[in-house]
Amino acid sequence: MRGQLILIEGLDRSGKSTQAGLLTERLAQAHSSQLYKFPDRSTPIGALINKYLTDSSFQLDDHSAHLLFSANRWELYTELLQALNDGKFVVLDRYIYSGIAYSLAKSSLKHASSELGDVDWLYSPDKGLPKPDLTLFLSLSIEELGKRKGWGQERYELEQFQKEVKSCFLRILDPSKDSTVHLVNVEGKSIHEVQQVIWDVVVEAGCDKLTELPVQKLD
């Protein structure tokens, strides 16, 4: 039996870190659980990513940046897989879909995607990583995001870019094509209300229980 892999995705300030923390605590009432946040800025590649996000004078080709975010996930791959197979529930605060959506929102990487929605180049470095058993995308309007605290000075924290990222997220996260994907409308909901909606989805999907299914891999 193994633990389940549950991913919380969304735009900056949509409440991912708050909810990922609360979900990890809730799962810990019955199981061992662990939270992983991506990018993980504490690793060697994470330090480079942190410099890229916080220092606007530090330039990287957009393809290189994309590959670094993926490489950062591979740095944690063995540990994360081991945790699941040891029966730990793993909650992810961002993962591959942030990787694709933020890159796809850049005009320089539009060529890596076709009109038909093929994002193969952007997707390929993550192939082989564990696939989440459940993905929750926290959705709310850009207007409401603007009212939230915590808007920093980081590279992607620009309103127009966030709008583009949101449409890219909604393009790649389609519940009608992947039953493990759920869009959670958090507009106007308190932290507690969102926590309850998320928990209901987790229970409904059976992701609050250990499973015998092997860890799925992204292909």
Ligand code: ADP
């Ligand atoms: P993210 O990790 O997505 O950037 P955070 O969880 O750090 O978002 O939350 C960003 C800010 O919004 C924090 O100040 C947090 O307390 C606040 N916040 C989170 N969820 C809600 C909510 N449902 N309603 C109002 N404010 C919220």
Ligand code: FDM
């Ligand atoms: N980000 C995050 C990416 O561009 N690609 C990725 O693969 C991942 C995981 O990094 F702007 C972006 C998204 C966001 C920034 O911000 C990280 P937080 O506040 O640490 O989540």
Ligand code: MG
């Ligand atoms: Mg956060």
